[in-house]
Amino acid sequence: MEPVFGLPINIPPRSSGERLRALHGQLRAAILAGRLQPGLRLPSTRSLADACGVSRNTAMAAYDLLSSEGYLASRPGAGTYVANVLPDLTQRRAPRERRQQPMSDRRLNAFWRDSAGMLDLPRPSALQFDFRLGIPDVVHFPMDVWRRLSSRALRAYSKAHLGYDFAHGRPVLREAIARYVSFSRAVACQADDITVTAGAQQAFDLLARILVTPGRTVVAVENPGYPPVRAAFAAAGAKVVAVPVDEEGLVVERLPANAAVVCVTPSHQFPLGSAMSARRRAALLEFAHARGAVVIEDDYDAEFRFGERPLDALQTLDRTESVFYVGTFSKSLFPALRLGFAVVPAWARRALGAAKRCADSHSSPIMQEALAAFITQGHLARHVRRMRRVYGARREVLLSRLREEFGRWLEPVPSVAGLHLAAQALGSVDVAAVVESAREREVGVYPVERFRVGKGGGVSGLVFGYGALDEAGIVAGLARLRRVFGK
Amino acid sequence: MEPVFGLPINIPPRSSGERLRALHGQLRAAILAGRLQPGLRLPSTRSLADACGVSRNTAMAAYDLLSSEGYLASRPGAGTYVANVLPDLTQRRAPRERRQQPMSDRRLNAFWRDSAGMLDLPRPSALQFDFRLGIPDVVHFPMDVWRRLSSRALRAYSKAHLGYDFAHGRPVLREAIARYVSFSRAVACQADDITVTAGAQQAFDLLARILVTPGRTVVAVENPGYPPVRAAFAAAGAKVVAVPVDEEGLVVERLPANAAVVCVTPSHQFPLGSAMSARRRAALLEFAHARGAVVIEDDYDAEFRFGERPLDALQTLDRTESVFYVGTFSKSLFPALRLGFAVVPAWARRALGAAKRCADSHSSPIMQEALAAFITQGHLARHVRRMRRVYGARREVLLSRLREEFGRWLEPVPSVAGLHLAAQALGSVDVAAVVESAREREVGVYPVERFRVGKGGGVSGLVFGYGALDEAGIVAGLARLRRVFGK
Numbered sequence: 001m002e003p004v005f006g007l008p009i010n011i012p013p014r015s016s017g018e019r020l021r022a023l024h025g026q027l028r029a030a031i032l033a034g035r036l037q038p039g040l041r042l043p044s045t046r047s048l049a050d051a052c053g054v055s056r057n058t059a060m061a062a063y064d065l066l067s068s069e070g071y072l073a074s075r076p077g078a079g080t081y082v083a084n085v086l087p088d089l090t091q092r093r094a095p096r097e098r099r100q101q102p103m104s105d106r107r108l109n110a111f112w113r114d115s116a117g118m119l120d121l122p123r124p125s126a127l128q129f130d131f132r133l134g135i136p137d138v139v140h141f142p143m144d145v146w147r148r149l150s151s152r153a154l155r156a157y158s159k160a161h162l163g164y165d166f167a168h169g170r171p172v173l174r175e176a177i178a179r180y181v182s183f184s185r186a187v188a189c190q191a192d193d194i195t196v197t198a199g200a201q202q203a204f205d206l207l208a209r210i211l212v213t214p215g216r217t218v219v220a221v222e223n224p225g226y227p228p229v230r231a232a233f234a235a236a237g238a239k240v241v242a243v244p245v246d247e248e249g250l251v252v253e254r255l256p257a258n259a260a261v262v263c264v265t266p267s268h269q270f271p272l273g274s275a276m277s278a279r280r281r282a283a284l285l286e287f288a289h290a291r292g293a294v295v296i297e298d299d300y301d302a303e304f305r306f307g308e309r310p311l312d313a314l315q316t317l318d319r320t321e322s323v324f325y326v327g328t329f330s331k332s333l334f335p336a337l338r339l340g341f342a343v344v345p346a347w348a349r350r351a352l353g354a355a356k357r358c359a360d361s362h363s364s365p366i367m368q369e370a371l372a373a374f375i376t377q378g379h380l381a382r383h384v385r386r387m388r389r390v391y392g393a394r395r396e397v398l399l400s401r402l403r404e405e406f407g408r409w410l411e412p413v414p415s416v417a418g419l420h421l422a423a424q425a426l427g428s429v430d431v432a433a434v435v436e437s438a439r440e441r442e443v444g445v446y447p448v449e450r451f452r453v454g455k456g457g458g459v460s461g462l463v464f465g466y467g468a469l470d471e472a473g474i475v476a477g478l479a480r481l482r483r484v485f486g487k
Numbered sequence: 488m489e490p491v492f493g494l495p496i497n498i499p500p501r502s503s504g505e506r507l508r509a510l511h512g513q514l515r516a517a518i519l520a521g522r523l524q525p526g527l528r529l530p531s532t533r534s535l536a537d538a539c540g541v542s543r544n545t546a547m548a549a550y551d552l553l554s555s556e557g558y559l560a561s562r563p564g565a566g567t568y569v570a571n572v573l574p575d576l577t578q579r580r581a582p583r584e585r586r587q588q589p590m591s592d593r594r595l596n597a598f599w600r601d602s603a604g605m606l607d608l609p610r611p612s613a614l615q616f617d618f619r620l621g622i623p624d625v626v627h628f629p630m631d632v633w634r635r636l637s638s639r640a641l642r643a644y645s646k647a648h649l650g651y652d653f654a655h656g657r658p659v660l661r662e663a664i665a666r667y668v669s670f671s672r673a674v675a676c677q678a679d680d681i682t683v684t685a686g687a688q689q690a691f692d693l694l695a696r697i698l699v700t701p702g703r704t705v706v707a708v709e710n711p712g713y714p715p716v717r718a719a720f721a722a723a724g725a726k727v728v729a730v731p732v733d734e735e736g737l738v739v740e741r742l743p744a745n746a747a748v749v750c751v752t753p754s755h756q757f758p759l760g761s762a763m764s765a766r767r768r769a770a771l772l773e774f775a776h777a778r779g780a781v782v783i784e785d786d787y788d789a790e791f792r793f794g795e796r797p798l799d800a801l802q803t804l805d806r807t808e809s810v811f812y813v814g815t816f817s818k819s820l821f822p823a824l825r826l827g828f829a830v831v832p833a834w835a836r837r838a839l840g841a842a843k844r845c846a847d848s849h850s851s852p853i854m855q856e857a858l859a860a861f862i863t864q865g866h867l868a869r870h871v872r873r874m875r876r877v878y879g880a881r882r883e884v885l886l887s888r889l890r891e892e893f894g895r896w897l898e899p900v901p902s903v904a905g906l907h908l909a910a911q912a913l914g915s916v917d918v919a920a921v922v923e924s925a926r927e928r929e930v931g932v933y934p935v936e937r938f939r940v941g942k943g944g945g946v947s948g949l950v951f952g953y954g955a956l957d958e959a960g961i962v963a964g965l966a967r968l969r970r971v972f973g974k
Binding site: 020021024060061062064065067068069070105106107108109110112113115134135138141143146147150151154155157158164165183184186197198199201202205209210211212213214215217228231232235237260292294303334335336337338347348351354355357358359360361362363364365366367376377378381382384385 | 507508511515547548549551552554555556557592593594595596597599600602621622625628630633634637638641642644645651652670671673684685686688689692696697698699700701702704715718719722724747779781821822823824825834835838841842844845846847848849850851852853854863864865868869871872
């Protein structure tokens with residue numbers, strides 16, 4: 001390889017993917033060091049490519065990068081030369097006087113200064129047998145179909161000259177979702193009722209924003225319950241009240257009389273897994289109707305039901321436009337999709353659309369079009385049906401092993417749906433110690449207590465997700481867990 | 488075509504894409520009408536396909552949909568049969584007693600009840616020559632490259648068993664963005680400083696949430712300015728103060744002494760287009776330092792600069808960790824990508840990540856991986872360089888025509904960057920009447936007044952976006968506009 005301007009340029013082997021980076025970095029360093037002087041005309045990309053033994057595309061890319069960074073300039077006839085005015089890197093590069101500041105600061109508002117930790121997630125686990133919650137299995141997902149549909153959506157998009165888009169979501173997707181949930185969950189809705197969101201979490205967050213008056217609105221959540229829902233309402237300034245849950249779901253009689261919003265998981269209580277009884281459903285709707293309260297029905301994983309017929313959704317039973325139904329495609333497709341939706345009563349629709357526009361303008365129209373095609377072509381129904389079998393088998397294995405081998409310590413909580421199962425701890429089981437010892441054996445199980453606010457009372461136990469572990473993994477993980485209990 | 492159970496099933500022609508829908512709908516109707524009775528065993532998918540003249544895949548998809556909806560069930564050995572327990576559709580289908588409710592409601596908080604209209608967008612234009620703002624031209628975008636990179640990202644994702652992801656963004660993208668803006672905009676940052684957001688709008692919204700104490704925090708915005716930024720801070724409960732702009736940018740001397748947050752567009756003022764002078768930049772940073780205020784630097788389209796070298800970003804000049812720099816890929820790639828970022832001082836990082844997690848968990852890791860590859864392989868720099876030429880040529884045409892033919896009425900505002908140009912109205916030009924008459928001639932131009940809060944004062948004029956019109960379109964649109972002025 002020939003030197004370029006006397007510079008020995010070292011280019012890594014072709015397969016390393018680092019060639020452009022190396023070429024760019026070494027040219028830049030030479031310019032910064034003054035070895036390539038301002039005004040100096042550079043060799044053509046072809047000569048550079050030959051000299052360094054890289055492709056001409058790589059040479060062009062290096063010049064493009066350097067030009068966009070201000071190191072190179074070009075003029076017709078004069079070719080490419082080292083720019084006169086260099087970014088003043090020396091000044092910028094000087095070690096910046098970073099004051100020793102805390103990671104929090106009085107410039108933050110009190111809520112986020114004090115509560116940021118509430119939303120810290122545990123680091124992604126490296127455990128061998130992790131009964132993680134809320135993670136679907138993507139191995140069986142028809143990625144080839146999805147790839148084809150999203151490529152097609154991208155192609156259509158690039159021809160459509162779209163600018164910014166509908167805040168509520170693309171009409172074709174709203175239509176597809178309305179039809180899908182009308183039948184799969186008997187949720188009474190039409191396309192106009194649907195607002196597409198960035199996963200269920202954004203639906204909760206936007207609803208919190210339009211429904212809560214900071215410092216005033218009382219919001220009831222389940223205890224134990226799903227922490228990110230609590231966080232969204234707390235962040236919006238609500239007075240969040242945690243209301244206990246029993247084997248019939250939320251204890252409606254314990255709702256504070258002034259609750260203006262009630263968040264529930266009636267199909268599959270998070271994390272206990274029980275379904276809200278018909279009696280409690282009626283009582284909750286009666287409460288909402290009598291007090292002018294609204295109900296947020298989080299139906300996060302109810303597509304995966306294993307019984308004959310599910311109880312009606314609250315939304316289906318509602319006659320007073322009090323219920324917001326929230327669904328997600330994070331479990332039925334995959335979390336990286338970041339698409340969910342809310343079924344929204346007419347009176348809140350315009351406000352919710354405005355809040356969505358304020359939050360992030362709209363969700364990706366390309367992903368939305370691909371999802372619409374996935375639903376209308378029947379792939380979603382087919383995939384859900386397939387995964388119902390897969391998850392059902394895992395659930396059976398998990399349940400039977402828990403009953404056969406852990407009966408002295410754990411009693412599974414009855415449930416008919418979802419991607420996880422809870423088991424109540426019996427007698428003197430030290431749940432925290434079990435979780436800790438299991439972790440040392442590469443088994444991840446989760447204490448019900450993690451999802452509870454306040455001390456004492458309520459079920460103590462463990463939660464097992466079976467979306468991320470197949471049947472063999474479940475068996476092996478439980479065998480290790482058995483040794484923890486056997487100690 | 489043979490009848491199925493004596494039902495005449497009508498299937499539309501193959502090319503219509505409606506075959507599945509027709510088959511599914513007619514079978515469902517027959518079940519609902521009781522013509523296919525519970526317990527009835529259905530023909531195999533092969534027989535159904537033959538009978539109706541559809542493919543076997545379509546027949547299977549129809550059964551899958553009906554099964555997932557609860558109309559059909561199957562048992563090994565018993566095949567597929569009409570389910571016993573039908574969803575109670577009759578009840579649900581009864582015309583719902585929808586109260587005549589206003590689109591607003593006391594259950595909404597006061598802000599969204601009163602302000603939802605503030606974020607209503609004009610309907611997508613059907614004008615022939617629309618000088619829309621903020622829309623890039625995607626015709627020249629290397630969609631084939633993007634498609635390849637996003638397919639690859641999807642493939643990698645489907646093998647990686649990812650669950651939920653980092654709130655701040657994927658490390659590879661944060662690294663790529665940091666390196667890109669370090670050089671292209673001389674913004675001093677590293678990967679840790681970057682938070683990936685759903686477009687710049689989400690960055691403003693999240694910053695509003697962590698920086699504003701409702702009812703207390705005073706936030707200064709430019710007047711005229713970008714309405715969605717104003718909206719995000721108003722929605723968070725800030726006292727928003729609109730501060731005038733002149734040819735040197737924000738009039739720093741007019742900032743309220745108690746402003747805790749100052750939002751500016753120093754590279755290319757929105758909508759006037761002027762760059763903030765060096766003097767004002769220094770004064771603004773001094774203000775922030777002296778009063779403990781923070782500056783939000785919105786650098787929405789500064790990649791497209793047409794002068795020699797841009798002024799340093801405020802972030803580059805900042806020595807007190809007072810500046811949040813916000814960038815977007817909506818202009819340099821395309822808006823449907825929904826990715827932007829903020830460069831965040833250390834003291835606010837944890838709170839911002841928590842707010843992002845609360846808002847929507849995280850942005851799509853697939854899109855993030857594709858974008859990271861697009862940047863590190865040099866495609867972004869190359870595309871920006873190409874588009875700088877394209878937009879530069881359009882801007883030249885627009886400027887020269889405005890000067891030559893509209894000199895009596897309009898005076899272009901000097902600017903060196905971006906995708907739009909403003910022109911000040913001279914003398915007695917009735918801007919509103921011009922906009923209206925132009926619209927009747929299929930020409931979209933936008934009054935500066937639309938972006939101003941409060942009455943009177945300040946520049947009156949028109950804004951011309953040139954992202955959505957090519958040179959010929961600009962020439963033709965201006966010719967029509969000329970006739971409006973010539974009247």
